[in-house]
Amino acid sequence: MTDSLLRRAQHSLAPAQRRDLPVLQALCAQDPVATVVPAMHLDAALASGTVPAGMWVVRRRSGFSHDTIGLIWAGANLCLVLPSTGDEAADDDLRADIAAAVIARLSRPAALVGEARVTLDLWGRVEPWWGPAREVRERQASMLIDGPAHRPSPVSEPAPSLEAVLSLETVRRARDEDYDDLLPACVHMFIGEVGYDPMRHGRVAYEERLHYLVRAGRAFLQYGVVHGRRQVVFKADVGALGGGVAQLQGVWVHPDLRGRGLARAGLAAVIDTVRADTAPMVSLYVNDFNASALAAYRAVGMRTVGTFATVMF
Known part of the structure; x- marks a missing residue:
């Protein structure tokens, strides 16, 4: 040109x-x-x-x-x-x-x-x-909720099974003292979603970003005792915040506890907290082939409002 x-x-x-x-x-x-x-x-x-x-x-x-x-x-x-x-x-x-x-x-x-x-x-x-491109994701559902989240019901949506987890704590904002527990969960999520280890490629920027989210009150987590050890079992971040919209990113559940309702319960808590004190609308985008994530997001009341695409290099 x-x-x-x-x-x-x-x-x-x-x-x-x-x-x-x-x-x-x-x-x-x-x-x-x-x-x-x-x-x-x-x-x-x-x-x-x-x-x-x-x-x-x-x-x-x-x-x-x-x-x-x-x-x-x-x-x-x-x-x-x-x-x-x-x-x-x-x-x-x-x-x-x-x-x-x-x-x-x-x-x-x-x-x-x-x-x-x-x-x-x-x-x-x-x-x-x-x-x-390293990968092209042509169809990602752009989802939104602008009202109260649907909470798990004892009749239609049983509470998370506690066979492998005890002492499930409340979903809350992460604090500085949680950082060492939160980081491995974030890295595991990133590798699964993006396809490479951020601790080997861009570690300084990745950790600076996570510290910022924690200190800004935009990182959420939940602890539980899994196989005898207290660790993070659910996490989500407000990765972008602007124009009255809070975009959730990095939604993750401990691999040993998936399919037990933790994502739905955790998301409902995060959505209601964010809408109460951060932004009236909460959004996210998710690959159209991720059926379990789509089901969890719909279960808490999120609806599809558009289609995103991501081209990764």
Whole structure:
């Protein structure tokens, strides 16, 4: 991609400025669940007055002016906020221009994540430059709950079996003193979900992130005594928080206790706590082939509101 080609394009990509923030926030508000990650960084920028380097504005040339029509968050993951114009040909031109600008101006992230239609379209255009992908997850259910969570019922949903666990403690926010117990559970979850050990690749950043979540009150856990040892049996994090939406990530149950209802009971407790004091809407996204996780999320009252996709490098 050459600079001359980019100059002739009808759409451009530029670093965001403080004057752009209210317009970008309004764009994210059109779909707060799909845009929670960019919205989180917008909220922080509006509060601090400092615009982060990873925030980019998509503009359309209109006569002698440029209209703001989209947003790209380019951090560890790249998220694209690009509402449809309703005109298929115009949308195709827009995405072609943005793909060209992304290739020319941004480095390949760890992943592309977001609304499936836009994310997969971008991937198809940048693949010759950024490929191959390590994995492409084309269909992930984007789920939401904005009311009280359904609690396990003694009739239809028996309480978790305690054959292998005793002294099941209350689900609560993690504290600094829990860190050494929480870290192995987080690593086990990450390996199973992402496919590599974060303690071998990017350990410092991974541990800094976990410390931040704990100190911000955004990491939740539950202890139990499993096979005679007190350890974490359930965990979940508020991995992103912005625009009135708290996105849950890293939901995990001890391997020896799966299928006993701990996920449903734990999620219900986390959802109600988060909705009470953090954000009115709680969301997450999950692979469409993960039937057990989908069943647990639906059981607590979450509903599917869209489709995400993730391209991992």
